Amino acid sequence: MRNIKLVISYDGTCYHGWQCQPDLITVQETLIKAVERIVNHKIKLYGGARTDSGVHAMAQVANFHTVSKIETKNLLRGLNSLLPGDIRIKGVYDVEESFHSRYSARSKTYVYTILNRPFDSPFYTRYVWHIPYPLDVPSMNRAVKYIKGEHDFSAFKKKNESYSSHIRCVLRSGVKKRGDFIYVFIEATGFLRYMVRNITGTLVLIGQGRLKEDSISEILASKDRDMAGPTAPARGLFLKEIYY
Numbered sequence: 001m002r003n004i005k006l007v008i009s010y011d012g013t014c015y016h017g018w019q020c021q022p023d024l025i026t027v028q029e030t031l032i033k034a035v036e037r038i039v040n041h042k043i044k045l046y047g048g049a050r051t052d053s054g055v056h057a058m059a060q061v062a063n064f065h066t067v068s069k070i071e072t073k074n075l076l077r078g079l080n081s082l083l084p085g086d087i088r089i090k091g092v093y094d095v096e097e098s099f100h101s102r103y104s105a106r107s108k109t110y111v112y113t114i115l116n117r118p119f120d121s122p123f124y125t126r127y128v129w130h131i132p133y134p135l136d137v138p139s140m141n142r143a144v145k146y147i148k149g150e151h152d153f154s155a156f157k158k159k160n161e162s163y164s165s166h167i168r169c170v171l172r173s174g175v176k177k178r179g180d181f182i183y184v185f186i187e188a189t190g191f192l193r194y195m196v197r198n199i200t201g202t203l204v205l206i207g208q209g210r211l212k213e214d215s216i217s218e219i220l221a222s223k224d225r226d227m228a229g230p231t232a233p234a235r236g237l238f239l240k241e242i243y244y
Helices: 027-039 072-082 137-147 195-208 215-222
Strands: 002-010 056-066 087-095 107-115 149-152 167-178 181-188 237-243
Touching: 002 027, 002 072, 027 056, 027 072, 027 087, 072 087, 107 195, 137 167, 137 181, 137 195, 137 215, 181 195, 195 215
Parallel strands: 056 237
Antiparallel strands: 002 056, 002 087, 107 181, 107 237, 149 167, 167 181
């Protein structure tokens, strides 16, 4: 039995997230159907991250087991010929039996993209949060450093959603501006649902001057979702990379 690793990029606009859901079109279900057509048997496809509806991926990782002897280069070519244009396989690899796209992961990086100028763009509107007023990026960058380390991120999770633990460890975080684009990047060992989007919404309030830079610490300590900023739209969020 072979264990096959896929590296996938996708535009999440037309999908109800990664994970299979009854009567809804998802990225995982679309991939399963394509793989099964080629290997000619049922599979279980394991994803490295469960991106939400409308969220994109530059390098999602998935794996499945197969008895097929198809060469990886032919599987790559075949999958991309069957998949819709908003999902593309970037790499196909034979990996060791013990590899699991989710449980073998050491950390993940998400990037949130803001278009910061007076007018939106028809070419970027599916991939950015357009904010027409100026933002203080240096202030946002200093503020996001407060989330580095191990914290209880209850204040930044999806409201009324429970986990066995709300503690996560952030390894890197920052905010950078390139031309009209502002990028919020966070690398962590794990994430709560809406965590990056809620942190981004809070950073935007800091960039506006409506919250102080050190308010992030107070919000974290409160463990209260109502203390944090709004949830940034899904369309600006990208799963950038999963590290193993």
